[in-house]
Amino acid sequence: xxxxxxxxxxxxxxxxxxxxxxxxxxxxxxxxxxxxxxxxxxxxxxxxxxxxxxxxxxxxxxxxxxxxxxxxxxxxxxxxxxxxxxxxxxxxxxxxxxxxxxxxxxxxxxxxxxxxxxxxxxxxxxxxxxxxxxxxxxxxxxxxxxxxxxxxxxxxxxxxxxxxxxxxxxxxxxxxxxxxxxxxxxxxxxxxxxxxxxxxxxxxxxxxxxxxxx
Numbered sequence: 248x249x250x251x252x253x254x255x256x257x258x259x260x261x262x263x264x265x266x267x268x269x270x271x272x273x274x275x276x277x278x279x280x281x282x283x284x285x286x287x288x289x290x291x292x293x294x295x296x297x298x299x300x301x302x303x304x305x306x307x308x309x310x311x312x313x314x315x316x317x318x319x320x321x322x323x324x325x326x327x328x329x330x331x332x333x334x335x336x337x338x339x340x341x342x343x344x345x346x347x348x349x350x351x352x353x354x355x356x357x358x359x360x361x362x363x364x365x366x367x368x369x370x371x372x373x374x375x376x377x378x379x380x381x382x383x384x385x386x387x388x389x390x391x392x393x394x395x396x397x398x399x400x401x402x403x404x405x406x407x408x409x410x411x412x413x414x415x416x417x418x419x420x421x422x423x424x425x426x427x428x429x430x431x432x433x434x435x436x437x438x439x440x441x442x443x444x445x446x447x448x449x450x451x452x453x454x455x456x457x458x459x460x461x
Contacts, residue, residue, distance in 0.1 A: 256372055256375075256431070256432065256435060257428075257432060258343045258346050258347055259280065259343055259347075259369075259372040259373075259376065260372070260375075260376065260428045260431065260432075261339070261343060261428070262276050262280065262339055262340060262343060262376065263376065263379060263380075263424040263427065263428060264421055264424050264425065264428075265333075265335070265336035265339050266333065266336050266339075266380075267332060267333075267419070268380065268383035268384065268387055268418070268419030268420065268423070268424065269380065269383070269384050269388070269392045269399060269419075270377070270380045270381045270384040270391050270392050270393070271329065271392040271393050271394045271395075271399050271400075272329070272332075272333065272380065272392075273376060273377055273379070273380025273381070273384075274377065274380075274393070274394065275322065275329065275333070275394060276336075276339075276340060276376070277373045277376055277377055279315070279318050279337070279340045280340040280343065280344065280369070280373070281366070281369055281373065282314070282318070283311055283314055283315070283318075283340055283341060283344040284344050284347065284348075284365060284366070284369055285362060285366070286310065286311075286314055287307055287310065287311060287344050287345070287347075287348040288348060288358070288361055288362055288365060289358065289362070290306070290307060290310050291303060291307060291348055292358045292361070294306060294307075304349065307345060307348060308345055311341040311344055311345055312338070312341055314341070315337060315338050315340065315341040318337065319337045319338075322337070325394070325396065326394050326395060326396055326397075326398060328397065328398030328399075329394060329398060329399070332398075347365075375431070379424075379427055382418075383418055383419045383423070383424075384419070385404055385405060386418040386419070387416060387418045387419030388401075388419065389403060389404060389405035389406065390402060390403050390404060390405075391404055
């Protein structure tokens with residue numbers, strides 16, 4: 248389970264790289280990720296019921312690409328500037344979701360339970376992603392941005408922050424995104440290792456108790 252969560256976090260956080268370091272783009276990425284995730288799980292369940300497991304990977308891939316194109320068209324209609332800025336990054340959530348649908352909840356469980364389990368992980372990762380985009384937006388530009396028909400609607404939070412600041416520009420850049428991803432994965436590994444070590448004495452004591460009873 249811990250390995251699955253680690254993989255989920257790794258795949259989802261990859262979305263930090265192609266999208267600009269503004270909260271508005273993070274919001275779009277998270278919404279698209281979760282819509283594709285629910286659609287992919289539901290479609291996979293449909294394929295299982297139709298006895299089409301052999302074509303599952305190919306058909307899910309086609310579905311995710313189609314939905315990504317549709318999402319891109321909707322974004323183009325709502326905010327042409329954002330659609331132009333994101334470019335091919337809009338197709339990265341499809342890649343992440345394809346990997347995730349192949350990794351988790353392969354066991355035979357009702358669809359609603361499968362979605363609930365997956366969306367719990369997705370909600371946690373989505374909040375982490377939004378927090379990172381928010382921090383990058385604040386430090387990099389001193390603003391909180393939201394999607395707008397004219398591009399980005401920016402709310403100035405830190406008046407003295409300047410876009411020309413070298414530190415701010417770096418925080419909002421792709422290298423900073425890579426560093427953040429690495430630090431988060433290291434932190435997650437440390438926490439999971441610590442939890443595993445704490446559980447070892449408990450398991451050992453239970454085994455000793457069972458042995459004494461016998």
